[in-house]
Amino acid sequence: MGPRLCEICNETQSKYKCPACLVPYCSVICFKKHKEIPCAKPVPSEEKSTADPESHLERPLNxxxxxxxxxxxxxxxxxxxxESPVERPLNVEEPADxxxxxxxxxxxxxxxxxxxxxxxxxxxxxxxxxxxxxxxxxxxxxxxxxxxxxxxxxxxxxxxx
Structure with missing residues (x-):
């Protein structure tokens, strides 16, 4: 499967996928436009899970x-x-970082x-x-x-x- 077109602007190759619904998008602008309407995580089909035992590796993060x-x-x-992570305070000198x-x-x-x-x-x-x-x-x-x-x-x- 080759590069996909951004499904928001339909003009540019997508670099990213929405973590919730996996819609491909190309930029922050398109992502913001996409998020104007709530989206949902796609329901995995039985076919995919039985056909490809490693399909869980590419699941989206919700x-x-x-x-x-x-x-x-x-x-x-x-x-x-x-293991439980080490507790330590978060110190940020420059909030822009x-x-x-x-x-x-x-x-x-x-x-x-x-x-x-x-x-x-x-x-x-x-x-x-x-x-x-x-x-x-x-x-x-x-x-x-x-x-x-x-x-x-x-x-x-x-x-x-």
Whole structure:
């Protein structure tokens, strides 16, 4: 199945899919237009689930709270039985550095990022950062690992930074 056309503007190749209903869209503008009318998660057909046993890997994320998008994405892709995360305060020096809801949705709906998360080495690195009491130090160490640098580049390019 090749690239799809944005179903909102019908002019540009879609880069993203709505996390709720999987409608392909090309930009934030089209996503906002799409969200003007509530959408719903498609009901999986019996055919698809029995024909393709791995069809669950590409299921959409239905996230009520935007702050949970990355956490849910990590938990789904990394660990079926996740350990409890380390509690630490969220300190942001520059509020403009906080990732916005649409950016989180773009990350969560990116097949490129989902595919990258299948790498076991990357999974271990992310778990080490997430489970560390000194996450900032672990993050600095992870930036020295090529697979993690490539992953972060994919995220940044996905959110247009």
């Amino acid at each position: 996230v009520e709270e935007p702050g949970n998008v990355l956490q849910k994405l990590q938990l789904e892709a990394i660990a079926p039985d996740p 906080v990732v916005q809801k649409l950016q989180l949705e773009a990350i969560a709906s990116s097949s490129e990022i989902r595919d990258a998360l299948k790498d076991e080495n990357l999974q271990k690195i992310i778990c080490n950062i997430d489970g560390s009491p000194d996450a900032e130090n672990e993050l600095d160490k992870a930036m020295g690992v090529e697979v993690f640098r490539i992953f972060t580049d994919k995220i940044l390019s996905n959110i247009n930074l």
